[in-house]
Amino acid sequence: MEKRTSLGAAFHPITYAAMVEEILRCAVKRQAIHIGYMNLHGAFLYQRDPRFREFLDTAHIVYADGFPVMAWRRMLWGDVSAGMRFSLTHLLPAFLTFCRDHGLAVYYIGSEPAVVQAGIAHFVRVIPGLKLAGCDGFFDMTAGSSGTLSLLRQIAEFKPDIVLLGMGMPRQEIWALDNRGVIAAPVVYACGAAIEYYSGLIALPPAWLGPAGMTWLFRFLHDPRKLWFRYLVEPVLLIPQALTELASRLTGDGHRKR
Numbered sequence: 001m002e003k004r005t006s007l008g009a010a011f012h013p014i015t016y017a018a019m020v021e022e023i024l025r026c027a028v029k030r031q032a033i034h035i036g037y038m039n040l041h042g043a044f045l046y047q048r049d050p051r052f053r054e055f056l057d058t059a060h061i062v063y064a065d066g067f068p069v070m071a072w073r074r075m076l077w078g079d080v081s082a083g084m085r086f087s088l089t090h091l092l093p094a095f096l097t098f099c100r101d102h103g104l105a106v107y108y109i110g111s112e113p114a115v116v117q118a119g120i121a122h123f124v125r126v127i128p129g130l131k132l133a134g135c136d137g138f139f140d141m142t143a144g145s146s147g148t149l150s151l152l153r154q155i156a157e158f159k160p161d162i163v164l165l166g167m168g169m170p171r172q173e174i175w176a177l178d179n180r181g182v183i184a185a186p187v188v189y190a191c192g193a194a195i196e197y198y199s200g201l202i203a204l205p206p207a208w209l210g211p212a213g214m215t216w217l218f219r220f221l222h223d224p225r226k227l228w229f230r231y232l233v234e235p236v237l238l239i240p241q242a243l244t245e246l247a248s249r250l251t252g253d254g255h256r257k258r
Helices: 016-029 040-048 050-058 067-076 088-101 113-126 146-158 171-178 194-198 215-222 224-237 239-250
Strands: 004-006 009-011 033-038 061-064 106-110 132-135 162-166 187-190
Touching: 004 067, 009 033, 009 040, 009 050, 009 061, 016 033, 016 061, 016 088, 016 187, 033 040, 033 050, 040 050, 040 067, 040 224, 050 171, 061 067, 067 239, 088 113, 088 194, 106 113, 106 146, 106 194, 113 132, 113 194, 132 146, 162 171, 162 194, 171 187, 215 224, 224 239
Parallel strands: 033 061, 033 187, 106 132, 106 162, 162 187
Antiparallel strands: 004 009
């Protein structure tokens, strides 16, 4: 599948339905697949972190998660649709239900201990029969460290079909890259801290904010000290990439569409 480039970073024009079908196919065949996502924060990191860039460049699927990334691509080139942008923040219940219905076991890594355990307990309760376990994302992520080796053993013992990494960019992508080939699951999916919004401890942004591109404002107002740089500074620093892409569109430089 040919990638699309927006704000200097590439993603695949894929829908949620197509992605989960590919996940199911790979899980059943025990075929290794790595999944990531692209949003404005990811575009910023893509320009500055070579390990993060390596993960996304080699991932089998990178889908559009951010409204600005998709909107900019649609405005300039018109070769993506609204259905090609989605987020596991709101789709996690549907995704885990899909996993339960197809007998797929899921292991989630991320968030603080109380948060991830509350999130797991919630989904095990509301989706009977779901095979879900996990742990927090606060461990020594250095390749070969005792913390990482211990976690890899826990994953192997649980025997999941899918490992969800909710440790945030770029930690989750770098850990996946460092341990590629040794994580005992065919599907490794860097999904962000989606489960924390179902723990009952962190407010879930209203679903209607997503299509309006305003989810960021909800998150920023709830945690401005943590997110001010991401939402107020990083977009400004991406202006050079935006201008480069705009110039390519105005001059008809077709190779920039890839």
